[in-house]
Amino acid sequence: DQQVKQNSPSLSVQEGRISILNCDYTNSMFDYFLWYKKYPAEGPTFLISISSIKDKNEDGRFTVFLNKSAKHLSLHIVPSQPGDSAVYFCAASTSTSYGKLTFGQGTILTVHP
């Protein structure tokens, strides 16, 4: 049972344009959501998070939107840069154990110069 889903295995974007990565979840107990970026042969690196009491969180070029009624969140990167090319994982947890994360399958983002 995949509780966190990233339905797009890959996304290709031109440099300078917006990248939108999507994530859906099924478990209504999740109240904390995170995005991680991962390069090959490295561990995931935390990007940005959002609590369920908010619907938007912004940090520089990265913005995460949360739609609780649709159980959907998205990560917007604008403007996209070639260095953003990596695998992006969506993850979710509950307030009782933030470190126990349920991950999506990941989306490979490629930003072309």
Place this chain on the structure above:
Amino acid sequence: NAGVMQNPRHLVRRRGQEARLRCSPMKGHSHVYWYRQLPEEGLKFMVYLQKENIIDESGMPKERFSAEFPKEGPSILRIQQVVRGDSAAYFCASSRTGGGLTAEAFFGQGTRLTVV
């Protein structure tokens, strides 16, 4: 301030051997989590430990796998009698607390286990 340190980075074991993966959490972090990433998949939670205690092992296979986080020293993920299906990247993460704003988990670079 060193991050989460995992060793070895790469480990090759023959079927039937034992694999020991080590994880030293970030300084000041007392919560450790182990995750496994199979090829072409996302990371899957395995176990959550605090010093000398297993808090949640709901993601651990029932046999051959064990984990510990002793009072002194790194956390150890132990796989006995490895099989080809154990080949994966194993990631350790640590956090300062288990809940609240300081519970953000930081990941190590992983140990890539190959069973031949």
